Structure formats: structure tokens, C-alpha cells
Amino acid sequence: MRALADSESTPMDSVQLCEKLERLVRERTAQLEEANRALDAFAHAVAHEIKTPLSHILGFAELVADSPALPECLKGHVSHIELGARRLDRLVVAMLNAAHSGRGEVRRAPLDLGEVARDVVLDLGLRPQIRVEIAPDLVTMADHALVRVILRNLIGNAAKYSRDVLHPRIEIGSDGPGVFFVRDNGCGFDDQDPRLFHAFSRLSAPGNVEGTGIGLSTTRQLVQKHGGKLWAESRPGQGATFRFTLAGL
Numbered sequence: 001m002r003a004l005a006d007s008e009s010t011p012m013d014s015v016q017l018c019e020k021l022e023r024l025v026r027e028r029t030a031q032l033e034e035a036n037r038a039l040d041a042f043a044h045a046v047a048h049e050i051k052t053p054l055s056h057i058l059g060f061a062e063l064v065a066d067s068p069a070l071p072e073c074l075k076g077h078v079s080h081i082e083l084g085a086r087r088l089d090r091l092v093v094a095m096l097n098a099a100h101s102g103r104g105e106v107r108r109a110p111l112d113l114g115e116v117a118r119d120v121v122l123d124l125g126l127r128p129q130i131r132v133e134i135a136p137d138l139v140t141m142a143d144h145a146l147v148r149v150i151l152r153n154l155i156g157n158a159a160k161y162s163r164d165v166l167h168p169r170i171e172i173g174s175d176g177p178g179v180f181f182v183r184d185n186g187c188g189f190d191d192q193d194p195r196l197f198h199a200f201s202r203l204s205a206p207g208n209v210e211g212t213g214i215g216l217s218t219t220r221q222l223v224q225k226h227g228g229k230l231w232a233e234s235r236p237g238q239g240a241t242f243r244f245t246l247a248g249l
Contacts, residue, residue, distance in 0.1 A: 050092050058085040091214075106143045106225050113138035113147060113180060117172045120151045126159050127168075135173035138180060142246045146222045153215040154182040154242050161240065162186030178245050185239040191232045219244075 061082040064070060070078065114134045121132050155170060162168035162184045171183040189196075197220045223230040226246040234240035 050088075054085060054089055054092060058082065058089060061085055106146065108141045108143060108226075110139065110141055111144050111147065113140055113142075113151070114172065116144065116148055117151050117155065120148060120155055124152065124156055124159065126155075126170075127163075130159055130162065130168045130170060133169070133171045133173075135171075138172070138174055140178065140180075140246055142226055146225065147246070150219050150222050150244070151182070153219045157215060158182055158184035158186065158240070161188075175243065178247060179243060180245070181241050181243045183239065183241040188234045188236050188238045188240050190236060191234045191240075196232060197230070 061078060065075070065078045065082055114136060117134050117138075121134075126132065151172070155172070158170045159168075162170065163186075165186055167185075169185050172181070173183075174180050197216050220230045223244045223246065228245035228247055230242065230244040232240060232242050
């Protein structure tokens with residue numbers, strides 16, 4: 001902006017032009033932030049309103065499925081209803097979590113990212129066949145609750161996309177000061193695919209890997225709230241590595 005002003009105006013006009021442009025940028029930024037808050041509130045409201053009737057559908061589908069009076073010819077249809085309701089329930093929960101995570105300020109405090117990762121692994125209840133390696137001394141300054149969501153999404157994805165590997169392995173570590181990674185030896189993907197971090201977009205994978213398509217989008221949002229960056233390195237059949245920072249480097 002200053003270069004443009006210097007080339008197009010007198011010194012006094014340049015100052016006024018820069019001030020005007022900076023004011024416009026601030027106003028537009030405030031408008032975008034307000035729009036994002038409105039979208040978060042809308043997503044939260046919609047997901048919350050869907051949750052109750054969806055629970056009723058799922059509950060009655062389970063009752064019908066367990067009824068001895070259910071004709072054999074209808075069992076497959078009821079099973080499809082139950083399966084669809086469960087998938088929608090997972091999507092609603094993911095939407096609620098994404099909307100909730102996008103609110104509030106980042107509360108930084110010293111934390112051991114490796115310790116948080118160990119808690120996440122226990123909470124996820126990963127298959128015993130998966131070998132998990134967590135490097136020591138992954139100390140940083142970050143929001144504990146948000147980092148837990150980041151690691152839960154990345155480690156959960158690594159486990160899902162490594163399920164068909166003979167010896168699945170997940171590594172959590174650091175490539176240097178402030179740069180952390182979650183790596184797996186799963187099916188991998190094309191890291192140049194523009195849909196990678198888009199909400200409700202899922203890359204193709206062997207088999208039927210369940211998911212909502214919100215996890216990576218939410219993860220990137222939380223990393224960016226810290227002032228950091230999230231990126232991926234992967235090729236089909238060669239595993240995947242997600243690297244992230246939690247502050248500008």
C-alpha cells in the first residue's frame with residue numbers, strides 16, 4: 001500500500017491514502033471476523049437442533065431392530081436406517097465440536113505435547129496392533145484443550161488410515177524448535193489435492209474409512225488460532241506426515 005501511495009501521490013497525499021487504506025483493511029477484517037462468528041453460531045444452533053430428533057430416530061430404530069416381531073424382510077431396511085442415523089449423529093457431534101472449538105481466546109500455558117498425546121491415545125482406545133512412538137520433551141506454550149483436539153484429530157486419522165497395514169505405526173515428534181508432527185505408515189494420499197483441508201471434503205481411500213470430513217478443517221482452524229501453520233506431506237501408499245506449529249516462526 002505504501003509503495004502504491006508513494007508512486008501515485010505527493011508525500012501528504014501518500015500519508016492520507018495509506019491511512020485510508022489501512023482503515024478500510026481494519027473495517028473489512030472486522031466484518032470478516034463478525035461473519036465468521038455468525039457462521040459458527042449458525043452451525044452450532046443447527047447442529048444442536050438436529051441432535052434431539054436424531055436421538056429419537058436412532059433410539060426407535062434400535063428398538064425396532066431388537067424387536068422379535070420384526071419381519072425378516074425388513075431387518076435390512078431397519079439396519080440401513082440405524083447405520084445412517086449413526087453416521088449423521090457423528091457428523092452433528094463433529095459440527096458441535098468444530099463450532100465450540102472456534103470460540104473463545106487461546107489460553108497459552110506451558111505443556112508437554114507428548115503427555116497430551118499419550119492421554120489422547122488412551123482415550124481413543126487404539127487397536128493393540130498399532131505401535132505408537134512419542135518423542136520426549138515436546139514442550140511448548142499452547143492452549144491445552146485446543147491442542148488435545150488437534151492431536152485427537154491427527155492421531156485418530158492416522159489410526160483410521162493405517163488399519164489395513166500389516167504393522168501399523170504412528171509417530172508423534174518434533175522436527176525442530178516449535179515444529180511438531182504426527183506421522184503414520186498408512187495408505188497415504190495426494191498432498192496436492194486442494195480438498196485436503198476443506199470442510200466436508202474427504203479424500204478417497206481404500207476400503208470404507210468412516211469420517212465426517214470436518215476433522216482436518218477444524219484442526220487447521222485451531223492451529224491458525226495459535227498463530228501457527230498446518231501442512232501435510234504424503235503420497236498414495238507411502239503413509240502421511242502432518243506437521244504443525246503453534247506460533248509464528
